[in-house]
Amino acid sequence: MTIQQPVSRRLVPRPNEGEWPGLAAVPGTPVKARIAEALFRRAVRNLPVRVELGNEVLGRGGPVMRIVRPDDFFRRVGNDSKIGFGEAYMVGDWTADDLAGLLTPFAETLSTLIPPVLQRLARRYVEARQPAEEANSVEGSRENIHRHYDLSNDLFRIFLDDTMSYSAAWFAEGSDDLVAAQERKIDGILDMAGVAAGQHILEIGTGWGGLAIRAAQRGARVTTITISAEQAALAEQRIAEAGLTDRVQVLLRDYREAQGSYDAIVSVEMIEAVGEKYWPTYFATLDRLLKPGGRIGLQSITMPDDRMRVARNDYTWIHKYVFPGGLIPSVESIERNLADEGLRIADRRSLGQDYARTLNHWNRRFQERWADVAALGFDETFRRMWEFYLGYCEAGFRVGYLDVYQLSITR
Structure with a gap:
């Protein structure tokens, strides 16, 4: 059995900065956001999902992902994809009708969604490392x-x-x-x-x-x-x-x-x-x-x-x-x-x-x-x-x- 959630078109209020430091402010630069958008479009075009991005629909059809704040979403993902994708869901930049169902094709192709050479570059120059503490x-x-x-x-x-x-x-x-x-x-x-x-x-x-x-x-x-x-x-x-x-x-x-x-x-x-x-x-x-x-x-x-x-x-x-x-x-x-x-x-x-x-x-x-x-x-x-x-x-x-x-x- 899967969890079915209606796709909400209501914007989720941003989190309280005091309780969720760093989430209320949208990180990243326009350049990283543009790169993230290009990679995301490339990644989802052949996935069995339906991504609603403004007036566009991406993917081959399936569980729905609705990106309700595109600029914020791509800035978060561009800043660090391994953290930003989940943070964007937390703050309501995107939503889904069947979250586990939507994430399944992403998980199935996780190692190839982003070209390996770009994954290596991201690990070296962009993504955060585990804190020593x-x-x-x-x-x-x-x-x-x-x-x-x-x-x-x-x-x-x-x-x-x-x-x-x-x-x-x-x-x-x-x-x-x-x-x-x-x-x-x-x-x-x-x-x-x-x-x-x-x-x-x-x-x-x-x-x-x-x-x-x-x-x-x-x-x-x-x-x-x-x-x-x-x-x-x-x-x-x-x-x-x-x-x-x-x-x-x-x-x-x-x-x-x-x-x-x-x-x-x-x-x-x-x-x-x-x-x-x-x-x-x-x-x-x-x-x-x-x-x-x-x-x-x-x-x-x-x-x-x-x-x-x-x-x-x-x-x-x-x-x-x-x-x-x-x-x-x-x-x-x-x-x-x-x-x-x-x-x-x-x-x-x-x-x-x-x-x-x-x-x-x-x-x-x-x-x-x-x-x-x-x-x-x-x-x-x-x-x-x-x-x-x-x-x-x-x-x-x-x-x-x-x-x-x-x-x-x-x-």
Whole structure:
């Protein structure tokens, strides 16, 4: 199912400069804007989309993109295409009737939309680089995680399902039940780690406690660590409500600070926040904490290795507004780092298309319950930012630009 949004012909008010610094002012120069317009026209002419640009219609037809402020749109995109395209949506320079559907053909041709030689020049001379302060040191990681996961527990509760799982679900054939799919995902990754009654397991990245609760219900004793104070507080509450405080310990601790020896280690979609510089430390930590004969269950979003190598230093809209300091690894990069520690992938399962469905569920629920989100104090710019984030990610998983794997790791 896709999210259908009516194409609005009403101009979206510009964001408040105090709350969204830099967005109210339109950046860029006329020269960059003209170059961006020429490249955009070239890129969309053969895409299965309908781009309404003034009195012109571009593309071969399909999901509608309406550019309502052309001058501002091209100035933002010309200033930095990897950031400006999303910012232009946030401020209402363009709108769409089916955002994920529109972004899908863009995602499918992402590596060829702009000629490779121009991509290389843009990376070298135009596009921003990742800020040094967003590096994932112990202190930097805490700030990066705080900026996203500590937004508001109530916000996440509004659009997530009852398990409070903020990661790819695993749908059974013929079922669209998100709760059942999330429970199946959790059982799947626990199985990858061989979690059983009587074991002491470590979870790196607590989330809101759903996996720790399920592991404890299997009879395991769980130590779960997180660097999000907001998540830790709600996880402890949910664990207490489940009557499992005697089996689950929540620690506010960085993975590098973890101590002990565990029968199994589980981590779901946390490695994306580690950063390439710290991958060796992360996998050395897994090896240090895992008992002989133990297994690791790792769930990771991935991208193809060649694209990861090209994009490893990019600073994108997702970095600026959603996940600062992150880098999505490739399966190959995970294997290279595992090999350095004498570890290997023994089994794997792809959930890429399941993630596209999961994101669609979240987006639909977020839109249906926008009034509840707004009541928490979030404004229209935030609404469009969150819609773009969910739609952008859904498109990436739909076309395989992104994937997600559950991995069983052994020595």
